[in-house]
Amino acid sequence: MAGTGDLMSREALRSQVGTAAAIAHHGELIQGVFKDDGGRLHRGLVTLPITGLRSEASFARSDGDAVVVHPNHKIKASAAAQLTLEFLNVTGGGVLRLQSSIPVGHGYGSSTADVVASIRAVAAALNVQLRPSSIGRLAVAAERASDAIAFDEHAVLFAQREGTVIENFAGSLPPLLLLGFKANAGAPVDTLQLPPARYDSAEIQEFGVLRALVARAVRLQDPYLLGRAASASALISQRHLPKQGFGEIAEIARRAGACGVQVAHSGSLFGLIFDLFASNLKRRAALVAQQIRRAGFKDVEVHLVNAEGRTW
């Protein structure tokens, strides 16, 4: 009878296909180094999620040891699937399929989205619900540096090289309209080739102030404070990975009454942050989009953050 049991469980195994998705982001609201409760410094970031772009993964378990990935160049996703199987104490492998609408190389977090979708798909194939903190840790293990997309729209200060949460802001970001576009003529940035930024004492101290702004902005759902934090972090980023036309964009943002300017700190993305409930927003956003295009920037797009079903 033992033989029948084995056969049945193997059958059950094969039939389990897990599917999952992960959203993209538009770079970071803030990124720098931050003190933990013991005063030690950690590199950390607050991701700006956008739900319009996503990566979808399916994972079908197989008897073999290996994880086979399609398309086969997505080796970080494959490594993440392997690590998830190990984390869940499961032997065997499987077939991982990925389909993504996220452009590569601009700071949309295409790689992390693949990785997070893969981890979730493997867990789903095993009928397990993983905590965001575990997904974040596995993502960092798979790709060395990761963003906080495992937490979706929940705002956290995430140590992107350690996979830990430095501060949980205990809420989601306020509803925003983001006018996104690409700097440097839309040329992609190879994030793995970037050396980690070296910050001076004044910058390190300022990051604590920016973190306080984000905490307050999340607690009271205040887009203005979030914009102030993003602009200051973008200005610091400008000293480490300069984007052409930054001054011009800052001026357009100021004149348009935007809450702030946001950048992908290791990408080419720019974003102008507006309060989604601001008066006359549709007309103002259209006007600003026109000014940005005229200034020579590419791919101006509208993204809604925490819009709760509202469309543009």
Add this chain to the structure above:
Amino acid sequence: MVTLDVDYFRDLETPRLARLAPNLVAAAFPLMKLMPARFILDRAASNGELKRGSHIVETTSGTFGMAVALLAAARDYRLTLVTASTLIDAKYKARLERIGATVIALDDPRGDGNQPGRLERLKEILATEPDGFWTRQYDSPGNWLAYARLAELFIRAMGKVDCLVGCVGTGGSLCGTASFLRTVFPHLTVFAVDTHRSVLFGQPVGKRMLRGLGNSVLPQNVRHELVDEIHWVGAYPAYRTAHRLLREHGLFMGPTSGAAALVAQWVATTLPDAQVAVIMPDEGHRHAETVYNDEWLSALPGWPCKEPSEPRTLTTIAPAAETQWTRFLWLRRSLGDVLETQAAGEVPPAVGAAENL
């Protein structure tokens, strides 16, 4: 959520935030100088300037000395504080010595604090000590950098800050907090509080009755370009306001905190739509037998006096009596610029932040 820090000093340096009016929040510190002292020592320890058992030196008899003394005692550093006999009372000296500090009180025949003599003595000590470390609160960037934490606390409690009010002695607390707040709120209006006959904002040096703010020399940490308005508060209105803080808010603070609160309450009343933050640097205990003692107060010439309800706006910088409160529109200029226009007899514009709104 309660989290305990590995080091109690981080908690000890944290001010209580007190709302004094709908648009006014005070940071009431037990001992503000712990914030820069801890930051400067932590930084020096991490970059190797400060080693195990190092000998720390500083020329202060004020609260910075007490802050360094507490840290040095807890962390096993030796400490020598060089001061002048005119600036330190026996009780404070005894308190410092009880926690292990060596206090050298130099003669002060001219009665001006003998800063050159103190510096000379400090340098002699450093010359003989290979592991000597001078905290340099007047000039070390660590002094102002430390106050990013205060900016954080204000932001977490208030969100947008429109006006900042604080005393100036070394410049660390006001200029540090202002510079971090203005990075994110460029419109921030900064009100500096000094006292008559302090040289920091262009007055001629003289005997100051109010201690704990102002200076007879100019520290590098005073950055005049950050300041929109300068207020000179005399000792009497500062004392009166300290009394009022205790009576109306239960805050037992030192007279410098009284001076800051006087200006801040005027700013908050004059600009009702602005969110105002004020820094109150120390508690009243050290002043229990003076500022909080009726017998001592009644011996003051002219006491009791009326608390002025508003400052007198100066167009020419000049000292005033200890009963007075004056103000001058600094307008983010350098000290050199202001002194030059004063010498040329140019009258500055009579419109300040308050008149603008």
